[in-house]
Amino acid sequence: MPLFKIIDINPSAKVFLWKITEDFNELFRNVSLKDTSLARLEGMKSESHQKGFMAVRMLFQEAGYSDFDLYYDAFGKPHLKDGTHISISHSFDFSAIVLSTCNIGIDLELVKDKVLRIAPRFMDVSHLDNLSEAEQMRKATVVWGIKEAIFKLKNEVGISFPDHIFESPFQLSDKKCSAELHFNNVIQHYDIIFEEIDANANGELKQVYTLVCAVES
Numbered sequence: 001m002p003l004f005k006i007i008d009i010n011p012s013a014k015v016f017l018w019k020i021t022e023d024f025n026e027l028f029r030n031v032s033l034k035d036t037s038l039a040r041l042e043g044m045k046s047e048s049h050q051k052g053f054m055a056v057r058m059l060f061q062e063a064g065y066s067d068f069d070l071y072y073d074a075f076g077k078p079h080l081k082d083g084t085h086i087s088i089s090h091s092f093d094f095s096a097i098v099l100s101t102c103n104i105g106i107d108l109e110l111v112k113d114k115v116l117r118i119a120p121r122f123m124d125v126s127h128l129d130n131l132s133e134a135e136q137m138r139k140a141t142v143v144w145g146i147k148e149a150i151f152k153l154k155n156e157v158g159i160s161f162p163d164h165i166f167e168s169p170f171q172l173s174d175k176k177c178s179a180e181l182h183f184n185n186v187i188q189h190y191d192i193i194f195e196e197i198d199a200n201a202n203g204e205l206k207q208v209y210t211l212v213c214a215v216e217s
């Protein structure tokens with residue numbers, strides 16, 4: 001499948017989602033990569049990672065860009081040469097980019113039970129009280145995505161998920177909330193938008209992905 005969905009986050013930010021159903025060769029034939037990207041692709045250990053990387057380039061093309069318009073800073077954060085803000089995420093069968101006139105972070109995660117085992121390491125688990133196990137899994141995945149998205153937006157060494165990033169109370173049905181980063185004696189506020197993506201097509205196992213975007217308030 002080509003482009004899966006475009007989501008307008010706000011008037012100046014758009015998410016592009018790709019569902020990867022192509023094999024390696026089909027993606028490779030359809031993207032043009034600069035030498036540094038080709039070298040990165042060749043160095044990737046798993047084909048799944050390679051496909052995710054190329055699907056991101058397919059999304060650039062959908063959005064009117066190419067791999068040649070992108071560069072990475074020393075921390076690994078991607079930037080577009082024309083100054084449009086970009087953030088990138090990939091997870092299993094999906095790749096996502098967000099483009100915005102303001103600094104923005106995105107995270108895409110497949111909802112899995114593993115998140116509940118690691119939840120005490122990244123969040124206040126009392127925020128999962130009174131939920132069914134399935135809801136706990138979904139909510140913890142949103143919280144993880146919030147922290148990854150803010151981390152990508154901010155891109156500073158030393159940010160700790162449990163110690164510096166705090167989400168406000170929210171319900172899964174809200175699809176939005178706010179969060180704060182307490183770092184270097186400054187408190188920064190973020191608006192969070194989240195959406196669950198049902199990846200099911202006929203005959204596939206049920207898979208739900210959580211997409212989270214963070215923007216400065």
Ligand SMILES: CC(C)(COP(=O)(O)OP(=O)(O)OC[C@H]1O[C@@H](n2cnc3c(N)ncnc32)[C@H](O)[C@@H]1OP(=O)(O)O)[C@@H](O)C(=O)NCCC(=O)NCCS
Nearest residue numbers: 075076077078088089090107108121122151152153155161
């Ligand atoms: C960098 C990091 C955010 C990537 O997240 P991930 O879930 O592994 O992978 P994703 O697919 O969502 O995102 C990967 C993309 O993030 C982007 N990225 C990498 N480093 C980045 C940075 N410093 N700032 C912003 N974006 C970054 C890249 O575009 C990358 O994809 P690409 O290299 O193919 O272009 C993550 O590895 C990380 O370091 N997290 C913070 C560490 C931490 O505190 N972890 C847990 C504490 S309990």
